[in-house]
């Protein structure tokens with residue numbers, strides 16, 4: 001019996017140690033309290049924090065030259081996917097939903113959408129006739145693959161959702177670290193006096209948790225790239 005009890009305790013402790021619950025963190029955009037006249041969009045991530053990049057009235061069409069109020073002022077971003085049509089660079093990269101006729105929902109991101117981009121942003125556009133249409137864009141921590149969204153305040157349902165990307169040099173999960181420091185300085189009075197320059201900066205290194213989530217997908221992408 002003692003052995004059995006001891007094993008049970010060990011199993012419980014092991015379970016507690018391995019099932020670490022990540023706390024959900026909600027980001028408001030704009031960062032204010034919703035009321036009958038103030039609409040607030042939110043994104044909730046498990047154990048990670050989204051960033052309110054921009055919000056406003058009007059539309060997000062996905063086309064920087066035709067009615068996309070985010071892309072028109074953030075020219076380093078481009079459209080990855082739009083929930084209601086096939087525009088964008090990776091149609092289907094944005095999953096989850098519902099992305100029409102709802103006030104809350106989820107979203108998922110295909111890991112392939114992170115390849116080649118150092119930033120992804122999730123956007124919600126409200127629609128309907130009750131209130132002025134408006135929208136919010138959330139920056140996502142690198143490697144984010146899922147989250148929840150909500151519209152609070154004046155009750156316009158979601159019209160559509162978008163995923164934006166910004167190209168960056170993190171295709172292989174961070175560049176190599178710098179090389180070794182430069183050569184040794186010369187001996188005093190016996191050659192050069194300046195040591196060589198230090199190695200270059202390492203690339204961006206994603207968080208370990210993100211890496212484990214994305215490892216397979218990125219490794220596959222890397223293999224495919226090498227084969228080309």
Ligand SMILES: [Ca+2]
Pocket residue numbers: 081082083084085086087088091092
């Ligand atoms: Ca689409």
